[in-house]
Amino acid sequence: MNLDPEIFRQFQExxxxxxxxxxxxxxxxxLSLRLGDKLAIKRRGAMLGRLQLDDIVITxxxxxxxxxxxxxxxxxxxxxxxxxxxALAVVHAHPRxxxxxxLSREEIVPIDNEASYFLHKVPxxxxxxxxxxxxxxxxxxxxxxxxxxxMLRGHGAFSIGQTLDEAFQWxxxxxxxxxxxxxxxxxxxxxxxxxxxxxxxxxx
Amino acid sequence: xxxxMGQILDVNLSTGxxxxxxxxxxxxxxxxxxxxxxxxxxxxxxxxxxDPLSPDNVLVFATxxxxxxxxxxxxxxxxxxxxxxxxxxxxxxxGGFWGMxxxxxxxxxxxxxxxxxxxxxxxxxxxxxxxxxxDHLWGKTVFEATAALGQGRARNVLCIGPAGERLVxxxxxxxxxxxSLARGGPGAVMGSKQLKAIVVxxxxxxxxxxxxxxxxxxxESSKHLKASPLTSQALPRFGTAALVNILNLFxxxxxxxxxxxxxxxxxxxxxxxxxxxxxxxxxxxxxxPIACIRQTRTARREGEGPEYESIWALGAACGVSDLETIxxxxxxxxxxxxxxxxxxATIACAMELVQRGTIPDxxxxxxxxxxxxxxxxxxxxxxxxxxxAEGSRRFAERHxxxxxxxxxxxxxxxxxxxxxxxxxxxxxATSNRGGCHLRGNMLGPELLGLPKRINRFQVQGKASIVSLxxxxxxxxxxxxxxxFCNLAVAEEFFAxxxxxxTGIHCSTGELLQIGERVWNLERLFNLRxxxxxxxxxxxxxxxxxxxxxxxxxxxxxxLEEMLEEYYRGRGWDRDGVPTPEKLHELxxxxxx
Numbered sequence: 001m002n003l004d005p006e007i008f009r010q011f012q013e014x015x016x017x018x019x020x021x022x023x024x025x026x027x028x029x030x031l032s033l034r035l036g037d038k039l040a041i042k043r044r045g046a047m048l049g050r051l052q053l054d055d056i057v058i059t060x061x062x063x064x065x066x067x068x069x070x071x072x073x074x075x076x077x078x079x080x081x082x083x084x085x086x087a088l089a090v091v092h093a094h095p096r097x098x099x100x101x102x103l104s105r106e107e108i109v110p111i112d113n114e115a116s117y118f119l120h121k122v123p124x125x126x127x128x129x130x131x132x133x134x135x136x137x138x139x140x141x142x143x144x145x146x147x148x149x150x151m152l153r154g155h156g157a158f159s160i161g162q163t164l165d166e167a168f169q170w171x172x173x174x175x176x177x178x179x180x181x182x183x184x185x186x187x188x189x190x191x192x193x194x195x196x197x198x199x200x201x202x203x204x
Numbered sequence: 205x206x207x208x209m210g211q212i213l214d215v216n217l218s219t220g221x222x223x224x225x226x227x228x229x230x231x232x233x234x235x236x237x238x239x240x241x242x243x244x245x246x247x248x249x250x251x252x253x254x255d256p257l258s259p260d261n262v263l264v265f266a267t268x269x270x271x272x273x274x275x276x277x278x279x280x281x282x283x284x285x286x287x288x289x290x291x292x293x294x295x296x297x298x299g300g301f302w303g304m305x306x307x308x309x310x311x312x313x314x315x316x317x318x319x320x321x322x323x324x325x326x327x328x329x330x331x332x333x334x335x336x337x338x339d340h341l342w343g344k345t346v347f348e349a350t351a352a353l354g355q356g357r358a359r360n361v362l363c364i365g366p367a368g369e370r371l372v373x374x375x376x377x378x379x380x381x382x383x384s385l386a387r388g389g390p391g392a393v394m395g396s397k398q399l400k401a402i403v404v405x406x407x408x409x410x411x412x413x414x415x416x417x418x419x420x421x422x423x424e425s426s427k428h429l430k431a432s433p434l435t436s437q438a439l440p441r442f443g444t445a446a447l448v449n450i451l452n453l454f455x456x457x458x459x460x461x462x463x464x465x466x467x468x469x470x471x472x473x474x475x476x477x478x479x480x481x482x483x484x485x486x487x488x489x490x491x492x493p494i495a496c497i498r499q500t501r502t503a504r505r506e507g508e509g510p511e512y513e514s515i516w517a518l519g520a521a522c523g524v525s526d527l528e529t530i531x532x533x534x535x536x537x538x539x540x541x542x543x544x545x546x547x548x549a550t551i552a553c554a555m556e557l558v559q560r561g562t563i564p565d566x567x568x569x570x571x572x573x574x575x576x577x578x579x580x581x582x583x584x585x586x587x588x589x590x591x592x593a594e595g596s597r598r599f600a601e602r603h604x605x606x607x608x609x610x611x612x613x614x615x616x617x618x619x620x621x622x623x624x625x626x627x628x629x630x631x632x633a634t635s636n637r638g639g640c641h642l643r644g645n646m647l648g649p650e651l652l653g654l655p656k657r658i659n660r661f662q663v664q665g666k667a668s669i670v671s672l673x674x675x676x677x678x679x680x681x682x683x684x685x686x687x688f689c690n691l692a693v694a695e696e697f698f699a700x701x702x703x704x705x706t707g708i709h710c711s712t713g714e715l716l717q718i719g720e721r722v723w724n725l726e727r728l729f730n731l732r733x734x735x736x737x738x739x740x741x742x743x744x745x746x747x748x749x750x751x752x753x754x755x756x757x758x759x760x761x762x763l764e765e766m767l768e769e770y771y772r773g774r775g776w777d778r779d780g781v782p783t784p785e786k787l788h789e790l791x792x793x794x795x796x
Contacts, residue, residue: 006663034668036773086675086695086716088668117427145713148696161670162649165656200420204700 014164017050020202025092028093084141087160091167094156102151115177120204207269211618218318237268239295240682240717240722242284256288257396259319266313268684272304277686279490287388290614290638293729299489300383302360316666325401338400351355363401365541367583372593374546382508386543421701432692439496442475444512455625455755461552465621510534516619517548523569540583548708549616608707612639625757627666630766636726644673665769678718721790737780740777
């Protein structure tokens with residue numbers, strides 16, 4: 001099965017954007033897209049910022065096939081996400097400020113307007129092994145059935161959408177919101193609430 | 205049982221028996237309400253192989269747990285039945301006020317069985333439900349019957365017009381005069397039962413599991429509705445007709461029975477033209493901040509509409525550019541109780557047969573003056589109208605040119621040429637009620653960029669998006685909400701407001717799985733009715749005749765490639781039959 005050039009273009013552009021926005025390190029992060037009962041995912045070891053056509057592997061959602069030889073170590077988590085959530089695209093990135101916040105809290109509740117509007121709240125999920133484990137396969141999809149983006153403590157964000165573009169947007173908004181939270185903490189002045197019913201964001 | 209009223213009213217017109225049954229909570233959890241509950245009840249009550257116009261067919265009117273709650277657009281309700289036009293399972297939904305009033309009368313659903321020995325209407329008031337003679341109403345138009353039955357602030361009327369009485373297979377059921385349960389011919393089923401109308405009065409109070417959280421989700425949803433230019437500006441100002449110029453721009457506005465993909469006179473029938481020339485004001489259904497209804501006036505008449513689809517069907521599809529005639533033709537369809545899409549599209553089919561010389565006489569493309577009389581003749585089943593009353597597929601087959609019916613499973617296609625929107629083609633082909641844009645609409649991702657724009661000509665990967673949108677539409681139709689709310693408010697808000705209303709936790713994923721369950725149950729009904737993979741197709745024109753000119757030039761629908769991916773992604777076999785594993789996953793194993 002060959003990848004449609006239009007779909008490859010999406011991988012290439014979003015991968016490049018993630019790297020340039022410092023949301024991943026040189027070989028970090030991952031992207032995948034659902035194609036019926038298959039998924040297209042970044043090849044193990046490939047750099048998202050420099051994707052070539054043969055860096056994208058197509059493999060089955062349920063049944064193992066030879067594609068797993070080349071696929072990312074996080075394939076099992078991506079598969080589980082597609083099986084248990086409405087996701088059609090998954091972005092996994094390492095947004096630095098959000099990772100820092102995930103080390104000290106159970107959820108990230110934005111204080112800026114855009115993230116409040118789009119995300120309301122981002123839960124932090126804790127797992128002993130930070131990649132490729134059965135624990136992740138269980139916990140990450142369960143959280144993503146409820147939230148479109150979640151943080152894995154100390155590791156990074158998993159975000160879902162109908163397109164890579166949409167899933168990327170949630171990561172981008174989360175990192176900006178996290179930087180604003182951090183900056184407000186550094187400034188250290190009392191916050192003036194400007195949102196109605198803001199206490200309810202924690203209940204999202 | 206918060207969110208639901210806990211009762212189903214069951215009326216047998218053959219015997220006159222009226223009973224109320226408790227709503228099964230497990231059934232409500234699995235299928236929610238509206239379309240889902242209707243499909244589940246039909247599964248038990250109707251043999252999928254029966255004649256839809258026989259007394260054994262039933263009508264299920266259903267609201268959902270969000271109906272009448274004041275969540276934006278929570279005014280809708282559905283009717284479910286076996287369609288006399290397509291032979292498939294059918295649901296249609298409408299806005300207005302009737303659904304809210306029916307729920308506040310204390311019921312989640314109404315089952316109508318049998319056939320009355322004489323014309324009757326059902327009245328549900330504080331003193332309870334009662335069947336009453338309707339001989340004096342039989343033959344009256346929708347507007348006449350609605351007025352005669354006392355439509356008012358606390359009393360809402362749903363009825364059929366002359367088309368439904370005469371078993372026209374494209375007849376609608378109308379509520380609040382001009383709201384319409386339109387597609388697939390539910391009006392003919394109601395007519396076959398000799399049930400002219402259902403009148404409801406109701407003011408019962410609704411309880412919420414978590415009123416404060418409910419208010420928060422409503423507030424957040426309202427922000428999205430206000431922020432979206434589509435729901436806060438385009439729809440209130442131009443109505444759905446705002447789409448005429450947009451679809452034409454993309455080369456996806458079908459004209460002359462889909463022989464063309466652009467209409468040269470689109471500007472003359474656009475939302476802008478409608479607003480400038482005929483709009484009196486915009487109005488809203490109950491609890492709707494969007495307010496897309498058009499209150500319009502011509503030199504001779506005043507009424508509601510037309511919607512985009514109606515402008516297209518009675519306009520571009522027929523090559524008609526006289527907007528005043530289109531506006532009045534829409535009034536006429538409402539008055540007689542006809543589905544405007546199928547009416548216009550069936551007339552367009554007749555026009556192509558005249559163009560080809562297949563039939564010697566009849567309406568011609570561009571002949572605006574032919575519309576009113578043709579529409580009346582359909583509703584009265586007179587002359588050529590009697591043939592057109594059977595819908596375009598039966599009409600075209602009768603004359604030996606089935607390819608001229610632009611329909612899927614017998615339901616006339618709406619106003620989007622799928623050659624310029626590949627995903628829309630797959631959506632039409634696989635729709636459980638036939639050619640329809642409301643079983644999920646690829647207009648959002650393929651043209652409007654909602655939630656994000658995808659290449660409209662891309663084929664690979666489209667099946668997954670179509671499946672997701674179909675599941676989402678089935679969930680929204682089960683809540684029951686308006687699809688326009690979903691143009692700005694995502695499914696995660698609906699899951700949370702459902703939780704706040706009922707107290708039963710529902711995640712976004714679970715809500716979409718409910719939609720998938722409904723979709724699969726409908727599929728099982730159709731398979732039992734005799735439909736196969738061969739019915740998941742499109743008219744040959746869309747598969748074989750490339751668009752001749754414009755932005756979609758050279759394209760046909762690449763259906764087979766998408767269909768393979770669609771079946772596999774849905775967990776169906778190569779024949780389009782849900783696998784045992786998929787049915788088990790959805791809790792439908794007993795329905796195999």
